[in-house]
Amino acid sequence: MRDNPLWGLILIFLPLSLLSVGGGPSILAGMQNQVVEVRHWMSEREFIDLFAISRAAPGPGVLLATLVGWKIAGLAGAIVASLALFLPSSLLYYAVARQWNAHRGRRWHTALERGLAPIAAGLILAGSIVIIETGGTRPLLLAIAAVSTAILLWRPKLNPLWLLAAGGVAAVLIG
Amino acid sequence: MDATKLPAAVVPRVSLPELLGAFAKIGLMSFGGALSGWMHRELVARRQWIEEEDFLSGLALGQIMPGANVANLSLYIGQRLRGGIGAVVALTGMLLPPAVLVVLLAIVYERFAGIAWMHRFIDGVAAAAIGLLVVVGVKATRRIGWRAAPVAVLAAIVLMVGLMHWPMVPVVLVLTPLSVALAWPRGDGDAR
Numbered sequence: 001m002r003d004n005p006l007w008g009l010i011l012i013f014l015p016l017s018l019l020s021v022g023g024g025p026s027i028l029a030g031m032q033n034q035v036v037e038v039r040h041w042m043s044e045r046e047f048i049d050l051f052a053i054s055r056a057a058p059g060p061g062v063l064l065a066t067l068v069g070w071k072i073a074g075l076a077g078a079i080v081a082s083l084a085l086f087l088p089s090s091l092l093y094y095a096v097a098r099q100w101n102a103h104r105g106r107r108w109h110t111a112l113e114r115g116l117a118p119i120a121a122g123l124i125l126a127g128s129i130v131i132i133e134t135g136g137t138r139p140l141l142l143a144i145a146a147v148s149t150a151i152l153l154w155r156p157k158l159n160p161l162w163l164l165a166a167g168g169v170a171a172v173l174i175g
Numbered sequence: 176m177d178a179t180k181l182p183a184a185v186v187p188r189v190s191l192p193e194l195l196g197a198f199a200k201i202g203l204m205s206f207g208g209a210l211s212g213w214m215h216r217e218l219v220a221r222r223q224w225i226e227e228e229d230f231l232s233g234l235a236l237g238q239i240m241p242g243a244n245v246a247n248l249s250l251y252i253g254q255r256l257r258g259g260i261g262a263v264v265a266l267t268g269m270l271l272p273p274a275v276l277v278v279l280l281a282i283v284y285e286r287f288a289g290i291a292w293m294h295r296f297i298d299g300v301a302a303a304a305i306g307l308l309v310v311v312g313v314k315a316t317r318r319i320g321w322r323a324a325p326v327a328v329l330a331a332i333v334l335m336v337g338l339m340h341w342p343m344v345p346v347v348l349v350l351t352p353l354s355v356a357l358a359w360p361r362g363d364g365d366a367r
Binding site: 017018019020021024027049050052053054055056057058059060061062063066067070071078082085086088089090092093094096097098100101107110111112113114115116117118119120121122123124125126127128129130131132141142144145147148149150151152153156160161163164165166167168169170171172175 | 204207211213216235236238239243244245247259272273276280294298299302313319329330336338343356358360
């Protein structure tokens with residue numbers, strides 16, 4: 001039982017699921033620590049490769065967990081790792097969200113919603129700053145982020161995929 | 176005034192296949208991250224399935240609680256539109272197609288691993304994707320308006336979490352009650 005890699009994946013991702021307050025970054029850091037440093041399932045280099053793949057693909061970055069599961073135990077590993085990471089936190093969040101929405105229209109609910117709006121807005125902006133910093137504050141990348149923001153504010157209807165492609169091409173040609 | 180805010184009953188009826196399709200589309204288009212930016216664009220601005228404040232409260236709730244923000248926000252919107260089954264459908268649409276894709280990418284990765292410009296390309300895409308997030312932040316900020324209390328709360332979050340890198344959870348736990356107290360509607364007593 002102890003040596004079964006699927007069991008090991010559950011033991012890593014289940015607690016991460018419920019401890020990962022703050023979302024993505026806290027999950028990724030915890031995952032790296034467990035998979036590379038504690039369990040030696042892969043080298044730092046291999047983990048960075050998986051991270052690079054998850055960044056190249058669309059979708060949430062935490063799908064890195066699916067990749068780790070895949071690497072350790074194939075398809076079963078991918079499924080087990082994904083379920084272990086997403087299920088517990090999702091059940092908890094769902095229970096809270098349901099309660100939250102059930103009390104819609106109450107005075108305290110309205111006040112909470114209004115009070116949370118600047119918190120959420122602040123967290124989005126703070127998150128953007130943190131992502132810019134971790135992506136490296138190279139002038140070129142900062143410029144791409146700034147230009148992309150300006151264009152999206154100016155032309156909200158423009159399909160962002162064009163901007164993303166242009167950002168990628170600019171980074172290759174100029175960088 | 177906020178009194179004109181529409182009641183919950185106007186939430187549009189969205190079919191489950193539509194819900195699945197919308198989330199799968201977001202999951203498969205969102206290169207470079209910034210998932211909440213894509214969700215806002217697709218679900219609040221374009222399809223108008225959910226109101227801005229509703230979206231923001233789901234987002235804030237999802238950030239305070241454990242779990243990936245994207246997953247939590249998908250559950251929130253799914254639940255809001257179609258209840259429990261809606262939450263499952265939204266989360267599945269958001270996670271399953273990109274999960275399959277990312278594994279396929281891992282299988283062919285060896286071929287591309289050595290290509291130096293690929294990493295630069297991905298960096299550029301991710302940098303451009305930041306714009307999507309900033310736009311949501313700017314829109315949410317505009318919507319709050321220029322009232323002193325919420326603007327101060329917002330600025331405090333940006334300063335503490337974004338610039339000074341204080342841990343998010345305690346900062347939010349301290350500022351939320353403050354922000355809610357400042358937003359508490361004035362007037363006659365609260366019966367509930």
